[in-house]
Amino acid sequence: MLGCVIHGQGDLRVDELPVPSPGPGQALVAVRYGGVCGSDLHYWRHGGVGDFRLREPMVLGHEVVGTVVSYGAGTSGPVPGTPVAVHPATPCGVCPECADGRANVCRDTRYLGSAARTPHVQGGFAAQVVVPAGQLRALPAGLDLRRAALAEPLSVALHAVRRAGTMAGRHVLVTGAGPIGCLVVAAAKAAGAARITVTDLLPRALSYAVSAGADAVVRADDPADPSWPHEVDVAIEASGVAAGLDTCLRLVRRGGVVVQLGMLPPGQSPFAGNLVVSREVELRGAFRFDGEFDDAIALLAVESSFDGLVSAVLPVRDAESAFALAADRSTSCKVLLDFTS
Numbered sequence: 001m002l003g004c005v006i007h008g009q010g011d012l013r014v015d016e017l018p019v020p021s022p023g024p025g026q027a028l029v030a031v032r033y034g035g036v037c038g039s040d041l042h043y044w045r046h047g048g049v050g051d052f053r054l055r056e057p058m059v060l061g062h063e064v065v066g067t068v069v070s071y072g073a074g075t076s077g078p079v080p081g082t083p084v085a086v087h088p089a090t091p092c093g094v095c096p097e098c099a100d101g102r103a104n105v106c107r108d109t110r111y112l113g114s115a116a117r118t119p120h121v122q123g124g125f126a127a128q129v130v131v132p133a134g135q136l137r138a139l140p141a142g143l144d145l146r147r148a149a150l151a152e153p154l155s156v157a158l159h160a161v162r163r164a165g166t167m168a169g170r171h172v173l174v175t176g177a178g179p180i181g182c183l184v185v186a187a188a189k190a191a192g193a194a195r196i197t198v199t200d201l202l203p204r205a206l207s208y209a210v211s212a213g214a215d216a217v218v219r220a221d222d223p224a225d226p227s228w229p230h231e232v233d234v235a236i237e238a239s240g241v242a243a244g245l246d247t248c249l250r251l252v253r254r255g256g257v258v259v260q261l262g263m264l265p266p267g268q269s270p271f272a273g274n275l276v277v278s279r280e281v282e283l284r285g286a287f288r289f290d291g292e293f294d295d296a297i298a299l300l301a302v303e304s305s306f307d308g309l310v311s312a313v314l315p316v317r318d319a320e321s322a323f324a325l326a327a328d329r330s331t332s333c334k335v336l337l338d339f340t341s
């Protein structure tokens with residue numbers, strides 16, 4: 001079977017891999033689609049993401065949907081053939097954060113396709129993958145696999161919106177209109193935001209944000225753009241660029257909330273930190289998600305506007321082209337790999 005393996009910076013290969021067999025507690029899943037994530041692109045282009053560096057070859061991918069094939073001895077779950085999404089995280093369950101109900105910041109979690117720990121946790125970009133059976137989520141009737149492939153990034157967005165607090169009646173700023181920023185728009189809308197303004201450098205990205213429900217869009221590099229808000233109640237930074245965080249801090253109202261969701265470059269970041277003090281801005285981080293995965297699946301099942309965010313589907317043998325396409329934000333939003341070929 002084919003799998004998509006990162007061997008080092010700039011060295012992405014489609015390798016022939018052995019079909020794994022599930023052990024006790026595990027399930028074998030035939031993967032249909034895998035969404036190419038910003039973190040996958042970072043491993044490819046930079047050999048790491050945030051402060052996590054690649055130290056050995058790793059199957060990429062954590063946005064995975066498919067159908068159940070079989071289970072290991074003594075293990076059960078959705079019957080074979082059931083369409084499922086795979087929750088990519090297996091928190092340890094015993095650390096202080098897990099005990100505190102914050103499993104998304106578990107200090108010993110295993111996350112599909114992540115170099116946060118060594119040996120790395122191999123990911124889901126392969127025709128068949130073994131995962132803990134408890135990570136399977138059966139899809140509701142009527143939710144097709146293609147849209148369901150957005151479950152993981154939508155969970156990230158839902159978690160960021162939850163971190164931001166009340167949305168009802170609020171004017172929300174989202175900096176960055178990549179796939180995550182667009183899904184934050186959809187999540188904020190679903191949570192009752194009154195008005196959503198989105199900034200980005202690229203017109204195409206802003207048009208995806210409009211399809212996700214943005215009320216106003218702003219060219220981030222144009223200070224004279226008439227759509228710049230004077231002030232917002234909540235700002236969610238989804239570009240992973242320090243300038244985006246700076247914009248959020250300058251535009252949020254006094255006592256407002258800024259959520260940093262985008263992964264900033266490794267090391268230190270320049271931003272107007274004194275505004276956190278003088279305006280009592282609440283600066284909060286948002287990292288991955290936990291129970292929001294189930295909320296994401298439920299939301300995807302009832303909302304068809306997400307379909308416009310999947311901008312291309314390529315066969316796994318064209319993985320490098322798919323990655324290049326996903327990295328080209330002047331045309332792409334979410335790019336999926338198809339593993340059935």
Ligand SMILES: [Zn+2]
Nearest residue numbers: 037063152153
């Ligand atoms: Zn992702």
Ligand SMILES: [Zn+2]
Nearest residue numbers: 092095098106
């Ligand atoms: Zn834990």
